[in-house]
Amino acid sequence: MKNRELADIFTEMASFESLEESENARFKTRAYQKVAGILDSLQEDIAEIYKKGGVKALMEIPGIGKAIAEKIEEYLTTGKIAKYEEYKAKYPIDFKELTKIEGIGTKTALSLYKELGIKNIADLKDAISRGEISKLPGFGEKSEELLDKGIKQLESSKGRLLLSEALPVAEFIVERLRKSGLAEKVEIAGSTRRMRDTIGDIDILAIGTSSSEIMDLFTGLEDVERTVVKGPSKTTVYLKIGTTCDLRVIEPGSFGAAMQYFTGSKDHNIQVRKVAINKGYKLNEYGLYDRAGNMVSGVGEQELYNKLGMDWIPPEMRENRGEIELAMKHKLPNLIQYSSLKGDFHTHTKDTDGSNTLEEMVEYARKYGLEYIATTNHTKSLKVARGMDEARFSEYFSKVDRLNEELGKDFHILKGAEVDILKDGSLDLDNKTLGDMECVVASVHSNFNMAKDEMTKRVTTALESGYVNILGHPTGRLINERPPFQIDLEKVAESAESNNVVLEINAFPTRLDLKDTDIMLTSKFRVNYAIDSDAHNISHYSVLKYGIGTARRGWLEPGRVVNTFHLDKALRMLKK
Numbered sequence: 099m100k101n102r103e104l105a106d107i108f109t110e111m112a113s114f115e116s117l118e119e120s121e122n123a124r125f126k127t128r129a130y131q132k133v134a135g136i137l138d139s140l141q142e143d144i145a146e147i148y149k150k151g152g153v154k155a156l157m158e159i160p161g162i163g164k165a166i167a168e169k170i171e172e173y174l175t176t177g178k179i180a181k182y183e184e185y186k187a188k189y190p191i192d193f194k195e196l197t198k199i200e201g202i203g204t205k206t207a208l209s210l211y212k213e214l215g216i217k218n219i220a221d222l223k224d225a226i227s228r229g230e231i232s233k234l235p236g237f238g239e240k241s242e243e244l245l246d247k248g249i250k251q252l253e254s255s256k257g258r259l260l261l262s263e264a265l266p267v268a269e270f271i272v273e274r275l276r277k278s279g280l281a282e283k284v285e286i287a288g289s290t291r292r293m294r295d296t297i298g299d300i301d302i303l304a305i306g307t308s309s310s311e312i313m314d315l316f317t318g319l320e321d322v323e324r325t326v327v328k329g330p331s332k333t334t335v336y337l338k339i340g341t342t343c344d345l346r347v348i349e350p351g352s353f354g355a356a357m358q359y360f361t362g363s364k365d366h367n368i369q370v371r372k373v374a375i376n377k378g379y380k381l382n383e384y385g386l387y388d389r390a391g392n393m394v395s396g397v398g399e400q401e402l403y404n405k406l407g408m409d410w411i412p413p414e415m416r417e418n419r420g421e422i423e424l425a426m427k428h429k430l431p432n433l434i435q436y437s438s439l440k441g442d443f444h445t446h447t448k449d450t451d452g453s454n455t456l457e458e459m460v461e462y463a464r465k466y467g468l469e470y471i472a473t474t475n476h477t478k479s480l481k482v483a484r485g486m487d488e489a490r491f492s493e494y495f496s497k498v499d500r501l502n503e504e505l506g507k508d509f510h511i512l513k514g515a516e517v518d519i520l521k522d523g524s525l526d527l528d529n530k531t532l533g534d535m536e537c538v539v540a541s542v543h544s545n546f547n548m549a550k551d552e553m554t555k556r557v558t559t560a561l562e563s564g565y566v567n568i569l570g571h572p573t574g575r576l577i578n579e580r581p582p583f584q585i586d587l588e589k590v591a592e593s594a595e596s597n598n599v600v601l602e603i604n605a606f607p608t609r610l611d612l613k614d615t616d617i618m619l620t621s622k623f624r625v626n627y628a629i630d631s632d633a634h635n636i637s638h639y640s641v642l643k644y645g646i647g648t649a650r651r652g653w654l655e656p657g658r659v660v661n662t663f664h665l666d667k668a669l670r671m672l673k674k
């Protein structure tokens with residue numbers, strides 16, 4: 099799919115554009131950022147949309163105007179965008195690489211280039227080692243240290259992609275193989291099937307009579323950059339998204355055993371094999387065998403688990419965290435299902451840092467099958483997001499009332515905010531405004547570097563205010579970019595329990611916060627959860643599946659997830 103390539107180009111174009119002085123440039127910067135976000139989470143292949151309806155079809159996607167549509171066309175037809183090439187020549191800076199470091203935005207990258215000729219991370223590391231950054235005006239020793247830390251953090255996460263980068267490509271490959279008619283069966287395995295938050299490489303298994311034709315099709319796919327090894331039973335390619343993908347063609351009689359083996363995790367498999375040995379069996383990726391060497395099971399994964407005296411274990415749980423014992427006792431939890439969400443409590447609009455109007459956000463929520471959303475724009479302290487003050491909220495909510503009236507029984511918009519939890523634990527809006535809202539999501543967006551007990555106190559103080567319904571992205575992590583802040587989640591859960599505050603599982607794929615193990619840790623308390631998209635544009639509802647995957651990895655049942663319920667019950671569960 100070209101979606102991601104184009105999204106990356108537009109992100110870079112936005113960086114370039116933000117360096118231009120004109121008034122027009124600011125507008126263009128936002129337009130490029132917006133389209134990058136849309137392309138990033140667009141489910142359909144942009145090339146397909148263009149093939150079917152040309153520039154006109156591209157312009158039908160909300161947020162894509164004529165100028166952008168023409169640039170997309172230019173790229174799809176010529177493989178280049180002239181304006182982009184022009185900018186790359188003008189600014190020989192690797193913005194994409196440099197801005198991945200926490201603390202470096204486009205402007206900082208540009209001044210580092212102008213002052214010290216820094217073009218990429220390697221140059222930056224040199225400059226740091228020579229102590230040059232601390233001597234720059236406006237930088238100092240503290241910022242040099244932070245940049246150094248940022249580089250280390252980035253390097254330690256190298257090589258693992260976000261689930262949201264890997265899964266769509268894995269699904270696309272599976273779809274192509276299935277449609278070809280060459281393969282009888284094609285399935286995703288590995289960490290992608292387990293919905294892990296990051297992915298080392300993609301694993302796909304297939305059954306088919308002509309393995310050489312399947313492998314030829316695979317290595318020829320447009321997502322493939324190059325072939326690493328090509329063989330009849332296993333082929334590895336390097337994908338354009340920056341990771342490898344293994345395709346294995348399996349004998350039909352072994353498909354279930356292979357699915358079990360290659361889904362992993364490794365720790366889960368080791369434990370399952372122990373169970374097999376205890377029962378006098380031998381287990382490998384070809385099948386389950388008795389002492390005489392006869393195959394007991396191999397075709398189906400479910401049967402294999404059953405033969406070992408276990409219930410079939412959902413892939414998301416296969417991490418050797420106690421699931422095997424539960425499966426033997428037939429006591430596995432009844433996990434929340436992928437299609438079970440009825441609403442979304444955390445969405446933004448273009449009134450702050452979102453890309454779409456409330457009307458558009460509602461229209462797409464309905465298309466997505468939701469029955470309600472909370473509109474939760476940022477509050478005044480968050481200046482970068484043009485956060486709203488009390489007066490703007492009041493005006494905004496009159497509009498929400500009008501829209502709700504038009505929508506009638508079909509859909510409901512909850513009046514809310516994503517209110518900043520300030521340094522001292524107070525909330526960034528007055529009590530009257532907060533009291534009038536139906537859904538207050540409270541989040542930490544600043545001063546991440548507090549000591550653990552201070553941060554815990556800050557957050558629990560906010561929960562005790564009596565105005566908070568949901569604690570937003572409770573640890574503040576940004577996967578591969580920023581570690582979670584120091585916080586005692588058990589204390590937070592205890593406070594959430596006594597103040598009836600719901601904990602968020604933020605589904606945005608860079609966050610997935612709470613993460614799986616945090617959910618397991620906090621769910622010992624009597625707290626409920628909300629799986630929220632944190633949508634900043636219309637296509638972001640599609641990220642909810644990553645939140646559900648994370649909830650399943652945290653063993654959650656639907657009864658504890660507030661937005662699996664219809665509006666009335668959900669509201670009762672949110673009530674203070």
Ligand code: DGT
Nearest residue numbers: 288289296297298299359360361362363364367368
């Ligand atoms: P990743 O790719 O790092 O995100 O994680 P996985 O889990 O996809 O790991 P990968 O691709 O290395 O291998 C796929 C599965 O194959 C893994 O989950 C379990 C199985 N596997 C790989 N190596 C071993 C091993 O040495 N022992 C056992 N029991 N299973 C293994």
Ligand code: CA
Nearest residue numbers: 288289299300
């Ligand atoms: Ca893998």
Ligand code: CA
Nearest residue numbers: 299300301344
């Ligand atoms: Ca692999």
Ligand code: ZN
Nearest residue numbers: 516541570571
């Ligand atoms: Zn937030």
